[in-house]
Amino acid sequence: MRKKSILIDGNSLLYRMFYGIREMTTAKGVPTNAIYGFVGVLVKIEQEYRPDYFGVAFDLKAPTFRHKKYADYKAGRDKMPEDLGSQFVLLKELLRKMEVPILELSGYEADDIIGTLAKEGERQEADTFIITGDKDSFQLVDDRISILYTTTRSGNQFTTVDADYIMERYGVTPLELIDVKALMGDPSDNIPGVAGIGEKTAIKLIKAYHTIDGLYDHIDDLKGKQKEKLLNGRDSAYESRFLGEICVMAPVEKHIEDLAFDGMFTDSAKEMLAELEFKSILKKVDGSDAVLTDHQGDMLPFTRVEDQRSLMGLLGQINQFSRVFIYALEEGDALWMALRAGSQYYFLPDAAMVEAFIGGLADIPVADDVEIIGQDLKQLTHIFNRFGGCIPNYTFDTMIGGYLLNPSDSRYHLSALAAKYLDEALPDDEEFFGKGKTKKAAEDMEVGVLAPYTIRLCDALYRLWKLLPEKIEEDGMTCLMDTIELPLLAIMASMEELGFTIDVGALEALSHSFEKRLLELTQEIYDLAGETFNINSTKQLGVVLFDNLKLPVIKKTKTGYSTSVEVLEELKLFHPIIEKILEYRSLSKLDGTYGKGLIKLIDPETHRVYSTFNQTVAATGRLSSSDPNLQNIPVKTELGREIRRVFIPSAPDRILVDADYSQIELRVLAHLSGDENLIDAFKKEQDIHTRTASEIFGVPMDGVTREQRGHAKAINFGLIYGKQAFSLGKELGISRKEAQDYIDTYFARYPKVAAYMENVVTEAKEKGYVTTLWGRRRYLPEIHSRNRMLVQSGERMALNTPIQGTAADIIKKAMITVSARLAQEGLKAKLILQVHDELIVDALESEQEQVLSILIQEMERAAVLSVPLTVDAHCGHSWYEVK
DNA sequence: AAGACGCT
DNA sequence: AGCGTCTT
Numbered sequence: 001m002r003k004k005s006i007l008i009d010g011n012s013l014l015y016r017m018f019y020g021i022r023e024m025t026t027a028k029g030v031p032t033n034a035i036y037g038f039v040g041v042l043v044k045i046e047q048e049y050r051p052d053y054f055g056v057a058f059d060l061k062a063p064t065f066r067h068k069k070y071a072d073y074k075a076g077r078d079k080m081p082e083d084l085g086s087q088f089v090l091l092k093e094l095l096r097k098m099e100v101p102i103l104e105l106s107g108y109e110a111d112d113i114i115g116t117l118a119k120e121g122e123r124q125e126a127d128t129f130i131i132t133g134d135k136d137s138f139q140l141v142d143d144r145i146s147i148l149y150t151t152t153r154s155g156n157q158f159t160t161v162d163a164d165y166i167m168e169r170y171g172v173t174p175l176e177l178i179d180v181k182a183l184m185g186d187p188s189d190n191i192p193g194v195a196g197i198g199e200k201t202a203i204k205l206i207k208a209y210h211t212i213d214g215l216y217d218h219i220d221d222l223k224g225k226q227k228e229k230l231l232n233g234r235d236s237a238y239e240s241r242f243l244g245e246i247c248v249m250a251p252v253e254k255h256i257e258d259l260a261f262d263g264m265f266t267d268s269a270k271e272m273l274a275e276l277e278f279k280s281i282l283k284k285v286d287g288s289d290a291v292l293t294d295h296q297g298d299m300l301p302f303t304r305v306e307d308q309r310s311l312m313g314l315l316g317q318i319n320q321f322s323r324v325f326i327y328a329l330e331e332g333d334a335l336w337m338a339l340r341a342g343s344q345y346y347f348l349p350d351a352a353m354v355e356a357f358i359g360g361l362a363d364i365p366v367a368d369d370v371e372i373i374g375q376d377l378k379q380l381t382h383i384f385n386r387f388g389g390c391i392p393n394y395t396f397d398t399m400i401g402g403y404l405l406n407p408s409d410s411r412y413h414l415s416a417l418a419a420k421y422l423d424e425a426l427p428d429d430e431e432f433f434g435k436g437k438t439k440k441a442a443e444d445m446e447v448g449v450l451a452p453y454t455i456r457l458c459d460a461l462y463r464l465w466k467l468l469p470e471k472i473e474e475d476g477m478t479c480l481m482d483t484i485e486l487p488l489l490a491i492m493a494s495m496e497e498l499g500f501t502i503d504v505g506a507l508e509a510l511s512h513s514f515e516k517r518l519l520e521l522t523q524e525i526y527d528l529a530g531e532t533f534n535i536n537s538t539k540q541l542g543v544v545l546f547d548n549l550k551l552p553v554i555k556k557t558k559t560g561y562s563t564s565v566e567v568l569e570e571l572k573l574f575h576p577i578i579e580k581i582l583e584y585r586s587l588s589k590l591d592g593t594y595g596k597g598l599i600k601l602i603d604p605e606t607h608r609v610y611s612t613f614n615q616t617v618a619a620t621g622r623l624s625s626s627d628p629n630l631q632n633i634p635v636k637t638e639l640g641r642e643i644r645r646v647f648i649p650s651a652p653d654r655i656l657v658d659a660d661y662s663q664i665e666l667r668v669l670a671h672l673s674g675d676e677n678l679i680d681a682f683k684k685e686q687d688i689h690t691r692t693a694s695e696i697f698g699v700p701m702d703g704v705t706r707e708q709r710g711h712a713k714a715i716n717f718g719l720i721y722g723k724q725a726f727s728l729g730k731e732l733g734i735s736r737k738e739a740q741d742y743i744d745t746y747f748a749r750y751p752k753v754a755a756y757m758e759n760v761v762t763e764a765k766e767k768g769y770v771t772t773l774w775g776r777r778r779y780l781p782e783i784h785s786r787n788r789m790l791v792q793s794g795e796r797m798a799l800n801t802p803i804q805g806t807a808a809d810i811i812k813k814a815m816i817t818v819s820a821r822l823a824q825e826g827l828k829a830k831l832i833l834q835v836h837d838e839l840i841v842d843a844l845e846s847e848q849e850q851v852l853s854i855l856i857q858e859m860e861r862a863a864v865l866s867v868p869l870t871v872d873a874h875c876g877h878s879w880y881e882v883k
Numbered sequence: 884a885a886g887a888c889g890c891t
Numbered sequence: 892a893g894c895g896t897c898t899t
Contacts, residue, residue, distance in 0.1 A: 198884085536898055538886060557886070564887065589888055592897055618893060622891085629895045632890035640889080665891090665892095721892040800892040804891090808893095836891045836893090 005053035005121045005256065006045055007114045009132035010102075014038055014091060016133035016150055018084045022420055026277045031083040035091050036278060041131065041150075042098075043284055046264055053126065054261035055117070055254070056095055057103040057110035058088075064107050066243050073243055075190045079786065094272050098264035105252055111137055112247040118145045119248045121256045136181075136189075138166055139246060141174040172206050179215075180206045182241035183233075191240045194233030201226070212237050302338070302345035302455045305353055310346075315360045317341040323371040323395075325465065327414070327458040328354070328380050329429070335383070336450065338458035345458065347451045355387045362390040371395040373465050375414050375457075377486070378615065381493035391490075398461055400485045401468040403616035404477050407778055412616050418460040421467055426460055427453070476775045484774065484809065485615065487816045491831060492613045492623070494819075498832050498842070499608035500630060500647055502598070503878075507646040511595030514587050521584045528577040535584055538563050549575060586637070594634060594643045601628050608650070613834075620801050621776045621808040623834060631835045635883065647879035655845045657829070658882035659855040659873035660838035663688050664807045665720050671865035672773070672802060673756035677749060682867035689713040695749040696742060715742055719753070722799030724792070757799055764798035772805035773863070810869070811837060814862035821854045840879070848875045 017037030024033040045051065066073045080088075095102055103113045114137065118128040122144045130137055131148045138161055141147060147161035159165075166174050183202035185193020193202075209215040219230060230237075265285045273282050305311050318324050321342040328337045335351040348354050361367060367390050374380050377397040384392060402412040402420075409416070415428035432453055472478055526532045529549070533540045542561035545551045551574050555562040565585070571578045591597070601609050609628055617624045625631045633647070634640025649656050661667075666688055670678040681691040686701070693704040693712035704712075711732055718728045729739035747754035761783075764770050769779045778801045783794035815834060822829050822841070829843030829851045839859065843851045852873050859871045876882040 534899080539899075559885070562886085585887080586889095589897075593889070593895090597897075617895095620893060622893065624894055626895060629890080632888090632895070634889060636890085717892095723892090796892065804892060807891095838891085 003052040003121075003124070003126035004049070005118070005126045005128045005259065006049060006051040006261075007054075007103075007117060007128060007130050008041070008056040009110045009114060009130065009134060009137065010056045010058040010091070011110050012132045012134040013041065013150065014084070014088060018081075018087070020419070021423060026275075030090075030276075031087060032090075032276050032278075034084060034087045035094070035276065036281075038091060039094070039273065039278060039281055042264060043281060047284070049129070051129075051261050053121065053256055053259035054264075055101040055103050055259045057113040058092075059109045060104050060106055062106045064109055064112075065247075066109075070239060070243060072190050090276070094269060097269040097272055098266060100261075100264050101254060101259050103252065103254060105250060108247065108250045112250040113252050115140050115246040115248040116250040116252050117254075117256055117259075124256060126256065136186075136244065137246065139174050139177045139244075140248075141166060170203055172203060176206050176210060178241060178245050179210070179212045181244040182212050182237050183215075185240055186244065189243070191243045192233075192236045193240050194230055194237050196225075196229040197233070212241060300345055300452075300455055300459055302347050302451065304347050304349065304451065305357070306349065311353070311356055311360060314339065314341060314346045314357070315364055317344055318361065318370055319364045319366060322366055322369055323373070325458060325462050326372060326374045326380060327454060327461050328374070328383055329454060330379070330383075331429075336454065338451075338454040340458055340462050345455050347455060349451070354383065358384055358387040368393060373398075373461070375399050375461050378489045378493050378496075381490050382497065385493065385497060394486050394489070396465055396469055396481075397486065397489065398464045398468060399616055400481065400489070401464070401472060404481060404485065404776070405468065405471055405475065407616075407619045407621065407776075414457045414460050414464070417464055417468075421471075422460065422463055424460070426456060475777055477777065480774050480776055480809075484812050484816070488812050489615060491815055491819050492615060494830065495832055495834070496610060496613060498650070498830055499603070499606065499610040500832055501606075501608050501650045501842075502602050503646045503648050504599075504602060504607050507595070507599060507602075507643075510642060510646065511591055511599060514591035514595050518584065518587050518591065521580055521587070525577060525580050525584060528575070528580065535581065536588065541581070545571070545575075545577075549577070551575060586639070590634065590640055590643070594640075598628055598643075611833075618808075619778055619797075621772060621805040621812075622836060623808075623812075630833055633879070641880060644880035644883065645878045648877060650842050653845055655843055655848050655875050655877060656879060656882050657841040657843050657848060657851045657855060657873065657875050658838065658879070659841075659852075659859055659871050660835075660883075661807075661811070661859065662870045662872055664810065664837050664869065665803050666716060667865060667867045667869060668773075668803050668806045668810075669720065669753065669756075670867045672806070673750075673753045674866065675750045675752035675756070678753060679867050685868075685870065689716060692716055692746070696745045711742070715746055719746075720800060720803055722757075722796035760802060761795050761798050764794070770798050770801050772802050772809050774806070774809045776805050776809060778805070807837065810863045811839070811859075814859040815839065817858040817862065818855060821858055822851070825850065825854070827851065838883075840882075 014034050018034035021033040021037045023031070024036055025031050045054065092102060103117070105113055111134070114130055118130060118140055121128045122142075126144070128145045129148050130140065130145065131150065133150045135149070137147055141161060141163055143163070149159045149161050163174060166172070166177065170177065170180070172180060180202045181191070181193070183194050183197045183205060184199050185191045205215055209218060215230070216234060219227060222230065270282060270285065273285070303310055303313065305314055318341045323341070325340040326337060328335070335354055337348040337354055337357070339346045339348070348357055361370065364370075370393060372392045372394050373396045374394075375397065376399045377394050381392070384390075398414065398417055399412045402409065402417045413428055415426040418424045418426045469478070472481055522535065525535055529544050531544065531548070533544055535541060539560060541563050545563065546553050546561050551571050553561055554567045554570050555564070565582065568578050568582050598609065603610065609630070611625045611630045612627055614624045614626065634643050666678075667682055670682055677695070681688055689709050689712045690701055690704050692715060693699070693708040694701045696712065696715070697704070697708050699708070714728065714732055725736050725740035725743055728743065729736045732739065760770060764780050764783055768781065768783075769777050771777050778797070780794045780798055782790040783798065785791050785794070811834065815831060818839065819831050822831070827843065827847050827850065829841050829847050831839060832842045833840040839855060841851055841855065852875065855873050856871045860869045863869060874882040
């Protein structure tokens with residue numbers, strides 16, 4: 001029989017586990033998350049793979065032969081976090097107790113040791129599996145060597161990478177990957193590659209020429225920029241190839257037969273596992289394999305609901321237990337659901353069955369009491385609304401739960417939540433259905449495949465529900481969830497369904513006028529430049545302005561000349577072309593995003609745009625809007641503002657009512673800091689920027705100049721954003737010193753604001769997070785970084801988040817009460833949009849007075865602060881008129 | 884992916 | 892400070 005060999009890249013795997021598994025410590029506080037994940041893999045090896053040879057390779061700290069040749073190799077890497085370093089020490093101790101060979105070699109990396117031993121094994125006809133989280137080792141793959149690749153997300157589940165996989169994924173052979181990397185480089189290892197060549201181009205070139213030698217032999221086949229880039233980067237490509245190629249002839253002391261494996265869970269190893277408090281692992285190791293199959297969702301029994309009888313069974317179960325867990329999925333036209341009720345699982349295979357279920361749910365006696373727990377309840381609400389079901393009694397949304405627990409995470413789908421909170425690897429929709437071109441249509445998939453997948457996720461939903469509400473309670477956010485986020489989601493669903501009506505004819509006319517002017521400008525710019533070029537390309541524009549027209553370079557970006565508005569404003573005096581470019585820029589933005597860009601998104605039937613509102617994106621608690629983003633429709637310049645004329649009420653007898661908070665963030669700051677002087681300004685309803693100017697420049701309110709008010713305004717904004725003297729000075733065109741004087745004077749006049757700001761930062765450093773007035777929490781790990789820039793950025797977030805977030809909480813509360821009042825009073829008026837401090841209602845003309853007063857009342861009442869909240873409201877026949 | 888720019 | 896979109 002062929003021998004089987006398993007080699008682990010210890011550094012790579014422990015790193016992956018460290019970042020992939022949530023924090024874990026022993027009772028004494030020793031961090032163990034990474035080693036826990038690592039041991040999970042060891043158990044799998046012991047119980048499932050049973051290799052003949054086994055070893056774990058590590059990097060050593062000493063410089064390698066790569067560093068010796070190129071000093072920059074792996075330069076700029078962050079130091080290893082302390083909590084990870086300590087786990088390396090523990091892991092090696094554990095491996096020694098397990099009598100697992102530890103492979104290290106001065107001057108070489110783990111990859112080189114593994115490559116060498118894998119090739120040695122091959123000569124002895126052994127099959128090698130390399131466990132790593134590093135794609136670099138893909139180059140080692142051949143008939144007898146494959147990679148078990150682990151990603152942060154999928155924990156101890158591996159993707160088997162063999163030659164076919166690589167061909168399918170990259171379109172080249174494993175060996176050719178070395179040359180691909182030589183061209184594209186690898187920023188994480190500081191391997192330069194060829195500047196301007198990315199993954200796509202590198203693969204294309206290597207597919208055609210196989211090696212960089214082959215490529216440079218035929219360099220004359222190529223032309224233009226690409227050829228130029230390649231010629232310039234020739235030395236760099238060869239250097240990169242040297243750095244990226246794994247050495248398979250390292251002078252490793254141990255040989256494959258020294259790695260003979262015969263179990264690793266020795267008594268002393270088990271003792272150490274007990275010390276590390278890995279109880280579940282000890283149980284697995286001690287023989288009972290029941291634990292191994294626990295929670296394997298694909299073994300969960302479920303009922304396929306496909307007829308009246310089985311539907312009645314499900315509804316009966318819900319009637320009896322009054323609680324149902326729902327995971328609904330929609331892909332294209334397909335719609336299906338997995339449910340859990342009374343500890344039974346059910347699968348609804350298609351839209352018709354879902355519709356029957358929702359209808360049936362409304363009819364059962366306890367319908368209003370049925371607690372609904374789901375993942376992304378806003379989406380579920382759309383489904384309920386589509387089939388005209390009852391108003392659901394939502395009690396928990398796992399997606400929002402995940403967001404509240406850590407609003408800085410990027411993904412909250414069930415598999416991400418399961419990985420983080422249940423330490424379990426489940427496939428996610430992207431993995432399951434594929435993406436882009438290879439995406440599989442759900443309609444074409446076998447129910448036999450779809451059902452267990454969905455049921456498994458529904459089971460994860462259920463188990464997350466057992467965990468997350470408790471954590472949210474511990475963090476003091478239950479009230480936030482129950483009284484703000486859950487009631488809000490149905491309102492957001494309604495806003496999405498209603499959409500905003502567009503005067504299509506007017507928008508088309510506007511877009512045409514933009515385009516006509518753009519054509520004229522293009523010609524004028526070409527004439528002034530004496531050449532034609534792509535004005536949209538910052539790169540080409542840079543060449544024209546700074547190389548050809550020899551204008552002075554004000555600022556550079558990391559890729560070339562900066563051509564930002566600030567730079568162009570300074571260049572205005574040097575050349576008439578600048579003004580034209582500025583006008584071109586603003587018009588092309590206007591047309592691209594709000595002219596022809598918006599036209600693309602209008603529903604031709606209803607003449608409306610239907611934005612998506614996201615409740616789990618902004619780390620401060622704000623909402624966001626997309627496709628189209630209705631929260632950034634122009635207002636500052638008159639020309640841009642014209643766009644607002646095309647946003648109109650949904651019918652001729654209707655009207656828009658717009659209400660916005662005045663200075664809500666500064667009022668929140670006044671409240672949070674308790675500063676008497678700032679509170680006084682708002683109690684007297686003074687113009688806040690004029691008052692600030694009067695304070696810091698020591699002049700009476702009626703003696704404040706326009707310039708002084710402008711500077712005060714910038715200071716007030718800077719305050720909210722936690723700006724420092726440096727950037728304030730830059731913005732106002734004054735020196736750092738002068739800006740610091742402004743800030744010092746401000747703090748002298750508003751001493752409690754100063755004290756508050758200091759406090760917030762101190763608290764953020766102590767606790768690791770900041771909170772809003774309603775307890776919404778945001779973690780700021782960067783505040784403890786060794787990188788000064790990151791610390792400063794963390795401090796700014798610490799200062800801004802409580803203010804921005806409290807304002808977000810307030811308007812969310814207002815949305816809920818406004819919406820309730822509109823319904824209670826039997827009005828046809830509907831909330832259609834929120835823009836951070838502004839609400840827009842589409843109402844019958846006859847309702848306008850009532851709606852105006854509801855908006856003002858409810859928004860002003862949404863929070864009781866130590867300063868009044870004031871609201872300005874207007875009615876009109878377009879968004880232009882009301883704001 | 885980066886730069887630029889629209890909003891609060 | 893926080894977002895989303897367009898362009899190259």
